[in-house]
Amino acid sequence: MNRKASPLLWLALALIATIALFPYLWIVLTSFKARTDILTTPPVWIKDPSLFNYTNMLFYRGFSSYLLNSAIVGLSSTAIALTVGTLAAYAFTHYKVPAGNHLFFYILATRLGPPVAYALPMYFLFSKLGLLQSHVGVIVAHATFNLVLVVWMMKTFFEEIPAEIEEAARLDGCTEWQLFSKICLPISLPGLVTAAIFIFIFSWNELLFALILSAGKTTTLPAMIPSLAMHTGTLWGEVAAAAVVQTIPVIVFTFIAQRHLIRGLTFGAVKG
Amino acid sequence: MRALTSTSEISDEGAEYEDLSAREARRFMIICIVPVIVFLLLSSLLPAVIALTDSFRNLSLTDVFQHGQFVGLDNYRLALGEESKLYHSLWLTLIFVAIVVPAQFVLGLALAKILNRDFWGRRFWITILLIPTMIAPVVVGMIWRFMLMPSFGFMTYYLNKMGLFKSVPLFSDPTTAFIALMVVDIWEWTPFMMLFMLAGLFSIPQDPIEAADIDGASTWQIFWHIELPLLRPMIILAIMFRTIDASKTFDIVHVLTEGGPGNTTELMSVFAFRTSFVSWDLGIGAAVCLLIAFFSLLVASIFYKVVSRETVERAK
Numbered sequence: 001m002n003r004k005a006s007p008l009l010w011l012a013l014a015l016i017a018t019i020a021l022f023p024y025l026w027i028v029l030t031s032f033k034a035r036t037d038i039l040t041t042p043p044v045w046i047k048d049p050s051l052f053n054y055t056n057m058l059f060y061r062g063f064s065s066y067l068l069n070s071a072i073v074g075l076s077s078t079a080i081a082l083t084v085g086t087l088a089a090y091a092f093t094h095y096k097v098p099a100g101n102h103l104f105f106y107i108l109a110t111r112l113g114p115p116v117a118y119a120l121p122m123y124f125l126f127s128k129l130g131l132l133q134s135h136v137g138v139i140v141a142h143a144t145f146n147l148v149l150v151v152w153m154m155k156t157f158f159e160e161i162p163a164e165i166e167e168a169a170r171l172d173g174c175t176e177w178q179l180f181s182k183i184c185l186p187i188s189l190p191g192l193v194t195a196a197i198f199i200f201i202f203s204w205n206e207l208l209f210a211l212i213l214s215a216g217k218t219t220t221l222p223a224m225i226p227s228l229a230m231h232t233g234t235l236w237g238e239v240a241a242a243a244v245v246q247t248i249p250v251i252v253f254t255f256i257a258q259r260h261l262i263r264g265l266t267f268g269a270v271k272g
Numbered sequence: 273m274r275a276l277t278s279t280s281e282i283s284d285e286g287a288e289y290e291d292l293s294a295r296e297a298r299r300f301m302i303i304c305i306v307p308v309i310v311f312l313l314l315s316s317l318l319p320a321v322i323a324l325t326d327s328f329r330n331l332s333l334t335d336v337f338q339h340g341q342f343v344g345l346d347n348y349r350l351a352l353g354e355e356s357k358l359y360h361s362l363w364l365t366l367i368f369v370a371i372v373v374p375a376q377f378v379l380g381l382a383l384a385k386i387l388n389r390d391f392w393g394r395r396f397w398i399t400i401l402l403i404p405t406m407i408a409p410v411v412v413g414m415i416w417r418f419m420l421m422p423s424f425g426f427m428t429y430y431l432n433k434m435g436l437f438k439s440v441p442l443f444s445d446p447t448t449a450f451i452a453l454m455v456v457d458i459w460e461w462t463p464f465m466m467l468f469m470l471a472g473l474f475s476i477p478q479d480p481i482e483a484a485d486i487d488g489a490s491t492w493q494i495f496w497h498i499e500l501p502l503l504r505p506m507i508i509l510a511i512m513f514r515t516i517d518a519s520k521t522f523d524i525v526h527v528l529t530e531g532g533p534g535n536t537t538e539l540m541s542v543f544a545f546r547t548s549f550v551s552w553d554l555g556i557g558a559a560v561c562l563l564i565a566f567f568s569l570l571v572a573s574i575f576y577k578v579v580s581r582e583t584v585e586r587a588k
Contacts, residue, residue, distance in 0.1 A: 012386055013397060020401050020463065023415045026426055030418070039424040084307045091304035095297060103309070110316060112572035114520040116544045117565035120557055121319030123548075124326055144315040147308070176300035205408035207523045208541070212549065222410045226527050234421075239414055247407045254406045258399045262471045265405075265464060266513060270471055270506070 024247075031240035038236050053237035054245070061235075063224065063242055069214075070221040070246075072135055074203040077142035081199050084143070085150025086192065090180055092151070093158040104151075111148045111267075118145070119212045126213060137213035138220065142203040149202070150195050153268035157191030158184060190260075197257045198264035201250055221246050323558045331555035347559035357535055358560060361543035362567075364450075368539060369518045372457045373511060379458065380465025380510075385495075387466070388473045398470065405463045413527030416456045420528075446536035449529050453537055456524050461517075465510055472506030473499070512575045519568065540564060 030038055032049040058064045091097050092104065110118065119141065126137040161184055169183050185192070210223040225242050228235045254261070262270050330343045351358055387398060404412065419427040422441040432438050443449045476499065484494050500507075522541040525531060531538035531546055538546065544564055548557030 009386070009389070009391065016383060016386070016401065017397070019459075020404055023419055023459075024403060024407070027415050027418060041424060041429055043426050043429055080311075084311050087304040088308035091301050095301035095304075097301065097305055103305075106312065107308070108576075109569060109572075110312075112516060113565040113568040114522070114541045114544070116522065116541045117561040117568070118316065118319070120544070120548055120554075120561045121323035122315070124322045124554075124558070125319040128322070140315050144312070147311075151308075176296050180300070180304075201406065205410070207408070207410045207526070208545070211526075212545075222408050225410055225414055236418060239418070243411045243414055246411055250406050250408070251403065254402060255399055258395060261399070261402065262467050265467065266509070269509060269513075270468065 027240045027243050030236060031244045033237060033240075035237055038240075053241035057228075057235075057238040057241045058245075061228070061238060063221070063238075063245075065217065066219055066221045066224045067245065069135065069218055070204055073138050073142060073210075073220055074200045076135070076139045077146065077203045078196055078199045080139065080143040081146045081150050082192065082196055085147050085195075086154050086185075088147075089151045089154035089158060090184065093155055107148050107151055110144055115145065115208045116212075119209050122209075123212050132213065132215050133218060135214070135218050138210050138218075141209040141213055142199075142206060145206075145209070146199040146202055149198060149264075149267045153195045153198075153263065154188065154191055156263075156268040156271065157188040161187050194257055194260040194264055197253045201253055204246075204249065323562060327555060327558035327562055329555050331558075332553045343555070347555045348563075350556050351559040351563060357538065357543060358563070360535065361538050361540045364536075364538065365519055365521075365540040368450075368454060368457075368521065369515055372454050372461070372518055373514045375454075375458050376462045376465045376514060377507070377511060379462045380467075381469045383462065383466040384469035384473055388470060398467070402463045402467060404460050405467075409460065409523035410527055412456065412460050413524040416452075416459075416524070417528055420452060443529055444533055446533055449533065450537050453525060453528060456528065457518065457521060460524070461514065465514065468506065468510040468513075469503070472503045472510075475506075476502040508578065512578070516568075516572060516575065519571075 029046055031053050032051070033046055034048060034050060034052070037044055037047055058067070088103075088107070092100060097103065122137060122141055123132075126132050131137055165183065165187075166179060169179055174183065205222060206220075207222045210220040214220065214223065221242065225239060225246065228239045228242065257264060327347050328342060328344060330341045330346070350356065383401075387394070391397075419425050420442055421428060422443075423432075428437065428442070431442075437448070440448075442452055480498050480502075481494055484498055489497075520541055521539055522545065525537055525539055525542045526545070529537045531542045535543070541564075544557065544560050547560050548554050
């Protein structure tokens with residue numbers, strides 16, 4: 001880090017922030033506008049702010065249930081990925097797992113290829129099982145897809161635990177289960193929370209799996225937002241309101257996890 | 273590994289004890305690893321096998337009489353044949369990645385250089401600037417669709433005033449539609465590069481920079497000859513992450529152009545999606561998906577090798 005801030009820096013910052021944030025702020029503003037004020041030339045700021053778009057979107061267009069679906073899918077897939085992934089990461093760091101490298105690369109591979117290549121096979125499976133009308137497909141897809149994040153991230157957190165602590169615990173007669181649950185897991189709690197936040201955000205934001213693997217009543221919010229573009233014209237007020245509702249948790253979580261953003265976005269590959 | 277070393281340390285307490293604890297460790301390892309294996313078998317291996325068998329069948333919904341028949345390699349022949357649009361979509365994806373990733377890297381590095389100093393509310397600003405990367409790509413797509421909508425969009429209004437896109441709307445011309453998609457992707461992901469480069473700049477040693485400064489090197493010389501080489505591992509990692517991600521771009525295209533006009537913006541993922549769920553030819557779709565998965569894994573494993581070599585070199 002070098003030099004202190006200058007007026008020039010603040011000018012540059014203001015410019016950068018405008019480019020980065022204006023489109024989003026414009027949609028926030030739009031969400032409070034009346035329909036007649038949204039499609040005008042020249043564009044207008046805001047006259048009579050109202051919550052009409054929000055109530056219409058949530059209750060008349062059925063988005064309250066899509067919001068609930070997103071929460072169900074997000075929380076369930078986070079819980080599954082976290083449980084399965086943390087155990088696997090623990091095994092990878094503490095024991096010699098037979099063919100561990102192959103398994104590790106296989107888990108990584110789920111994130112390397114394009115999601116559509118995994119979504120279509122899952123579509124075949126879940127349509128054969130008749131589960132396309134339930135939450136199961138999307139939950140399993142999101143959990144699988146985010147497993148690598150948990151495994152990688154928890155691996156780096158487990159590796160950071162000093163060996164002396166674990167050896168001391170073992171000498172004191174800790175069983176393997178106690179070592180995991182009473183020593184390693186509590187120490188790695190920040191990692192667990194960070195991983196949970198990132199999986200939840202990824203699941204909450206995900207479009208492709210949701211589009212392919214859920215239908216009708218079980219669809220999540222991201223998959224339904226584009227559907228507000230109708231033949232008779234796009235309901236931009238409702239789109240804006242849905243976009244704001246969808247992004248609020250993401251922005252809140254981003255601020256909560258701000259110290260670990262780079263770790264989360266690179267699955268622990270970079271420690272920030 | 274650690275379990276083995278620690279048990280060997282206490283082995284003098286008796287072979288029986290060692291045997292017991294080793295057995296317990298082994299049992300707990302199995303408990304840890306079985307869930308992930310079972311889960312992956314059910315969620316990815318089983319679907320892959322089904323997709324493989326279905327890729328040998330005719331599943332076109334428009335072809336009712338032949339539906340479900342075994343057709344051998346026909347789907348692959350169609351997917352790889354001369355009339356296939358697969359090559360076109362791979363080519364588009366290549367151009368897309370080759371332009372957006374370097375652009376994001378240069379802009380991200382520039383932003384990181386600007387922000388890499390002490391000022392009030394630094395962390396807050398960095399977090400705020402990450403909003404385009406953190407919000408849902410589908411929302412990013414909708415925001416830009418709104419900003420660039422013909423006649424009424426905020427940006428369109430000012431672009432029209434400047435005399436641009438007046439006769440032909442932005443998304444009706446293949447070239448401008450493709451450029452618009454790239455601009456949106458650059459807007460969305462530059463903050464990610466910025467965050468990466470900030471972490472890199474933060475981690476490099478300051479001594480050589482200070483020494484060069486004392487020796488009278490210019491800011492540019494320091495950047496070019498000292499900082500950039502030190503950032504190399506970080507840059508390679510960042511470009512790898514972005515390349516893999518950018519090659520999978522789907523959401524913004526789905527929302528902004530749906531691959532159109534025609535198929536002029538049909539990137540790889542969009543093409544695979546549309547083959548299966550717009551044309552409803554699931555047999556060919558399965559073949560295309562498996563080919564794409566194979567292709568991406570090949571590219572990814574090359575990247576993986578490059579990165580591991582980088583880390584080894586770094587460790588020396």
